Amino acid sequence: MHCTRKVTEDIIWIGGSDRRLALFENIFPIPRGVSYNSYLLKDEKTVLLDTVDRSIAGQFLENLAFALDGRNLDYMIVNHMEPDHCALIEEIVRQYPEVKVVGNAKTFGMIQQFYTFDIAERSVTVKEGETLNTGKHTLHFVMAPMVHWPEVMVTYDETDKVLFSADAFGTFGALNGNIFNDEIDFDRDWLDDARRYYTNIVGKYGGPVQTTLKKAAGLDISIICPLHGPIWRSNLGYILDKYNTWSSYEPEEKAVMIAYASMYGNTENLANIFAAKLAEAGIHNIAVYDVSNTHVSTLISEAFRCSHIVLAAPTYNGNVYPVMENFLNDMKALAVQKRTVAVLDNGTWAATAGKQMADKITEMKDMKIIEPKVSIKSSLKNEQLEQLDELVAEIKKDF
Numbered sequence: 001m002h003c004t005r006k007v008t009e010d011i012i013w014i015g016g017s018d019r020r021l022a023l024f025e026n027i028f029p030i031p032r033g034v035s036y037n038s039y040l041l042k043d044e045k046t047v048l049l050d051t052v053d054r055s056i057a058g059q060f061l062e063n064l065a066f067a068l069d070g071r072n073l074d075y076m077i078v079n080h081m082e083p084d085h086c087a088l089i090e091e092i093v094r095q096y097p098e099v100k101v102v103g104n105a106k107t108f109g110m111i112q113q114f115y116t117f118d119i120a121e122r123s124v125t126v127k128e129g130e131t132l133n134t135g136k137h138t139l140h141f142v143m144a145p146m147v148h149w150p151e152v153m154v155t156y157d158e159t160d161k162v163l164f165s166a167d168a169f170g171t172f173g174a175l176n177g178n179i180f181n182d183e184i185d186f187d188r189d190w191l192d193d194a195r196r197y198y199t200n201i202v203g204k205y206g207g208p209v210q211t212t213l214k215k216a217a218g219l220d221i222s223i224i225c226p227l228h229g230p231i232w233r234s235n236l237g238y239i240l241d242k243y244n245t246w247s248s249y250e251p252e253e254k255a256v257m258i259a260y261a262s263m264y265g266n267t268e269n270l271a272n273i274f275a276a277k278l279a280e281a282g283i284h285n286i287a288v289y290d291v292s293n294t295h296v297s298t299l300i301s302e303a304f305r306c307s308h309i310v311l312a313a314p315t316y317n318g319n320v321y322p323v324m325e326n327f328l329n330d331m332k333a334l335a336v337q338k339r340t341v342a343v344l345d346n347g348t349w350a351a352t353a354g355k356q357m358a359d360k361i362t363e364m365k366d367m368k369i370i371e372p373k374v375s376i377k378s379s380l381k382n383e384q385l386e387q388l389d390e391l392v393a394e395i396k397k398d399f
């Protein structure tokens with residue numbers, strides 16, 4: 001049975017949600033599931049905007065047939081060639097053999113890599129700024145390379161002022177009947193997932209996202225239709241502002257993230273005492289994480305949110321404790337920058353983790369390491385409390 005919703009008089013949401021998948025991209029836990037959005041524009045011509053993941057193929061094909069209501073499918077626009085959106089394009093060509101496929105030169109290269117059907121006879125290649133008229137609607141194509149993949153483009157419907165934004169403005173989380181931002185409490189229920197999605201999936205590509213935001217600023221947009229998560233039809237400034245902050249790597253909040261690693265509890269104790277001292281100094285936006293028990297995608301998301309990051313880790317066979325090292329490598333890979341960082345370490349015979357963590361941080365852009373670097377020997381002793389107070393005072397200056 002179909003399950004669709006109207007977005008505008010002529011645009012229908014024909015996507016669906018997967019609540020069974022444990023790991024998105026086989027990496028990221030998605031306890032709230034994920035939606036794969038797809039849209040059908042019904043004008044003099046009919047236009048499908050992206051397909052969905054194979055996992056919801058049955059629902060999607062039924063939705064499409066219902067939405068078409070006996071009409072043929074004239075065009076399929078491929079904004080993004082990642083398989084969670086393009087998995088069904090070959091099936092669409094099989095079921096609607098007259099369909100023309102709209103994409104850019106890179107799209108068609110990827111279609112040939114992923115599939116074997118003959119694309120040449122049905123391809124419509126578009127470039128930046130080109131348009132497709134479908135009757136009442138004019139669709140305007142805007143290239144958005146590296147807003148995840150190199151072939152990504154977004155499609156703007158000049159008539160309904162709708163931006164089909166590909167992965168941009170997407171989020172983890174299944175849609176629960178309510179598919180519009182004004183039907184949910186996004187800030188309360190979705191923001192953490194949206195941030196975790198953006199920072200881990202697109203976080204590395206802040207520059208291309210900024211370029212696309214500048215292009216989008218030149219369009220009169222009333223509705224944003226992303227490929228994952230809720231559709232934005234009010235308060236667009238909220239999500240545009242979040243994207244601007246994240247893609248420029250500015251901290252979203254004045255907050256302290258304490259990420260600690262610990263085997264036997266001594267570094268954990270150091271981190272807890274440090275958090276309590278921050279609180280006593282009047283700093284209340286503090287989040288403490290055990291890196292061994294927190295998925296690295298959440299740590300990354302928090303690193304993008306918080307202005308200050310405190311790293312505390314033991315030395316492990318002459319290196320940084322491996323789970324902390326993994327977090328630091330991910331921070332670098334995802335271009336975390338512009339943060340104030342404090343480093344605490346622990347070692348029983350030769351503590352090297354502090355220096356190694358500081359060296360890694362120095363490899364990242366615009367990171368400020370504050371002093372003193374506190375190094376404990378096995379466990380925290382009274383004599384070192386003063387050093388912690390100095391570090392707290394340094395952080396307090398920024399609050």
Ligand SMILES: Cc1cc2nc3c(=O)[nH]c(=O)nc-3n(C[C@H](O)[C@H](O)[C@H](O)COP(=O)(O)O)c2cc1C
Nearest residue numbers: 262263264265266267314317318347348349350378
């Ligand atoms: C497998 C292993 C390797 C370690 N390697 C080092 C090391 O290279 N240098 C050092 O000073 N301490 C080393 N330690 C000691 C720990 O860093 C130290 O005991 C620390 O206090 C543990 O902190 P925790 O109580 O938070 O787990 C090692 C400990 C373990 C279990």
